[in-house]
Amino acid sequence: MSRILNLSRREMLHGLGAGVLALGFGFPARAQGGAGFGAMIAIVPDGAVHFTCPSSEMGQGTQEALARLIAEELDCDWARMEVGLPWADRAFINPGMGKQMTANSATTVGYFLPLRRAGAAARMMLMAAGAARWGVAVDQISTQGGEVIHAASGRRLTYGALAEEAARLPVPGDVALKSPADFRLIGCKSPRKDLLPKVTGRAEFGVDVMRPDMLVGALALAPHPRAKVEAANLAQVKAMPGVVAVVPVDGGYAVLAPRFWTAKKAAEALKLTVLSSPTAGVDDKVIDAALTRAFAEKAPMPFPDFDFSTMRPRAGGGDKPAVLAAIAAALRRVEAEYDVPYLAHAAMEPLNCSVLFADGQLTLRGPMQSPEDVRALAAKMAGLPLDKVRVEVTFLGGGFGRKWATDFPIPAMQAAMAVPGRWVKLIWTRENDLAMDQFRPAYRVKSVAGIGADGALVAIHSRIAGQSINTYHGRRGFPGMADPTAAGLLIYGCYSGPMKLMEFHEADLAIPVGFWRSVTMSQNAFFAESFIDEVARAAGRDPYVYRRDLLAGEPRIARALDKAAAMIGWDRPKAKGVGRGMALTYNEGHVCAQAVEVTVNERKLAIRRIVAAFDCGVMVDPAGVESQISGGIIFGLQAALWGGVPFGDGRPQISNFNDVRLPGLADVPPIEVALIPSGAKPGNAGEAGTPPIAPALANAIADAGGGRVRRLPLSLRFELENA
C-alpha cells in the first residue's frame, strides 16, 4: 500500500481545531512497524478507503458507527471502505473524553462531529486536487461514491487517483458538513460491516491471537488479586512435561507451555498457600455486617451537585435540615430498604492477553477497552519509556465494563518478560475469569419519603451503603463527596417538585469491584424507580400518572414514558394475577422507558412482554441501536432474575455457568423496542437498555399482587416460567 493522503498530525490539528482530534491521514502499513503516530484514514491508489477505528469494538457497533461518520462526509464508495482495529495512540483519543477509552457509552457522542469534519476535509482536498488537475474552479466539482466529477466536461477520477495530489494540499480550516436531510449512511439500516467476519469465524478476538512459537499461559490464582501467595510445589510443577516456565504474576502464578491444555493441567497442580489477602474471612455475613456498619458508623457523604458527562446535575442543593424537617412534618411517610448483590460480568470471551517482550520493547495485543491506560501502566511497571510499549486492540468478545480494567494485561506482561523473545498468550479459564472479576458492588439503600395531603411528594431522602469503585481503584474522588458511581441518580433529578437528599455511606470492604454495564444506573434505577412506585401506590395514585405529574418539565422523558405505557397497554383491563410495571432511565444522551407485563402465581413468575421506548437523538445505525436496547434488556434481565455472587472463605463462590445462570433462547420473553424519532443531538445506547428492567419487573410483580420485591435477584422469591 502506498501512502497517498499524507497529512501531518500538526496540520490536522490545525485544520480540525487543536485538541479536537489528531487525525493522522496515514497508513496502516507504517503503523504496524512501531508505536509511531497513528493513522486513521488511508486512501490507496485503487480507491479503497482504510479506516482504523479508534475505539474498541465489543459488540456495541462502534466500528460501524464511526466508519459511517467518515464515509458519509467523505462520499466514498461504502462497499470499498475497510475498517481496522486500533492500537494505543494519542491520535485516536476520543475528543469528548480526552482519552482513548471505550466506556461510558461515549463513543458516538465524542467522535460524531470530529470524524465527520475529517471526512469532509478529505473530500474538500480531493475536490481541490481534481480542480487543479483539470484547471477548473473547485465550485464546478462534485463527488459521488468515491469519484471526483467535473460534470460540465464529463470528466471523473477516482479518489485513489487523486489522493496523492490531495495530500499535498493544505487542510481546510473551515469545513461544511452535510445537512441531515442529505444523509445516506447515517440512519440507514443496512447490516454492519463486522457481521461477515463474525459469522464466518474470521474475526480476531484476543483469545485468537496466534504467533509462531507462542507460549500459552494458564493461571493459578490467589483468592484476591492483591493477595500474597506461595507455591508449595513449584519445583514439581516446573518439572511437569511440557511446562516451560512458572512465573509469579499479580494475583498468582502463570504456567507457560506450548499448549493451553498442558499449561492448564500444570496450573491446577500448583498448590498455593495464602499468606495474606485483603478479603481474608469475607463471606456473605461479613458483607451484610459491613453494610449495616456503614449506615451506623460511616459519616454520610452527599452526592456532588454538579454535572458529570452522562449525568444531569440533580435539582436542588440537598439541604439536609430542610429535607429532614419536610419529611418529619409530612402528613405521611413511606419507608423502604432495598438490597442488590455483587454482580459478575461474565463476558463470553474470558479474559486474555498476548504479549511479546523483545529487544527492549513490549507489544501487547488483546481485547481492551482502555488501551491508553494499559500502555501507560505497562510502561511504568516494566520500567520502559512509552515509545517502547505498543498496545494493540483486537475484537472484544464482550466487555460490559470488565475489559475497561487494566488488571488483566499486566499478568500477561509479567509472564512474557520472563521469556524474552517469545510471544506469550495468557488465557483465563472461565473459572479464573469469574473468580478474578471486578464485580458490580452490592448496595443497600434506605429511603424515606414524605407525602402531603393531596398525595403530592414533598421530599425524598435516600441513603446508599456499599463499596466505592473509586476507592478500590485508587481513583481520586471529590473531597467530602460521594463516589458518583455509587450515588449518582439515587433519586431521579427529572422528577421535579420534591426536595431531595442523597447520601453515601462507604462500606469497609476490599472485594474487587469495577464498572458493570450502565455503572451507577445498574443499581440506582432499581432503587429510584422501585421507590417512586412504592410512593405512588402509598399515595393511592397510579404509578404512571404519578410519574407523569412529576415530569412536567421534562417533555422528552415524558414522551418516552407515554410511548412505553401505550405499547404495554397500561390502561387495558387485566385479569387477576396479571401485573404491569414501568421504569425509566435517562442521562444527557438518552431516555429509555420500559414496561413489562407479568403473571404471578405464588412462586411462579412469567414475563409476558417487555417493551421499551428509546430516544437517543440522531441515530447513526438504528438497527444497531435497537439491538443494543433489546440486548441491554436481556443483560439486565439476567441480573434481575438470577444475578448475585455469593462470597465464602474470602473468595467468590462461583465457578462456571453451572452456578452463574445466563438466559438461553428459551428464557427470553417477547421484547419490542420503539425507537423514537428525535432531533436531539446524537447520544448513547450501549448501556441504556440494562437499568430499567429490574425495577419494571419489581413494579409489575407488586401490581400483580405478588408483593413488593426489595431484594434482588428475583430468584430468591420466584421461579421463572415461560408465559
Add this chain to the structure above:
Amino acid sequence: MITITVNGQERHVEAEEDTPLLWALREDLGLTGTKFGCGAGLCGACTVHVDGEAMRACQIPLNMAQGRSITTIEGLTPAQGLHAVQAAWVAAQVPQCGYCQPGMIMAVAGLLKSNPRPDAAAIRAGVTNLCRCGTYPRIAAAIAQLSSG
C-alpha cells in the same frame, strides 16, 4: 499422534490424547473460529459437527475424535458466499460482539440438517448455546426465517 478428519481433510495432531478437541482445532490446526467459552460443555461457543452432529468440542478428548469427521465454522463456510444459516444471521443482523456466534451458527445448522422445520420445542431443545450480548430475539427471527422457507 492422532488422526482426525477436519473440514474434509485428514489431519495429524501431536497433542496429548486427553487434550479437548477444541484446543487441538485452535492451537494445532489454527482453526480459531471455534471458541473457548467455559471448558465445561455449558455455553456452546465451541460447537462443531462431529459426524454431522452438533457437539461441544471442549468435551471431546482428542482420542475420542480419532477417526471422526469434524466440521468447524471454517468448513461450514463455502468457498464463495455464505452457508444459509450464516446468510440468515447477516440478514437478521444477529451478531453483536460475535464471540458466541460461530458456535450458535453450528448449533442451528446442525439442528436444521436433522430437522428442517423445527417447532418451538425442538428449537429450545436444540439451541442451548449462551450469548451474553442478548442477541436471542434476532437469533429467533433468523431461525424462523430459515425454517419457514
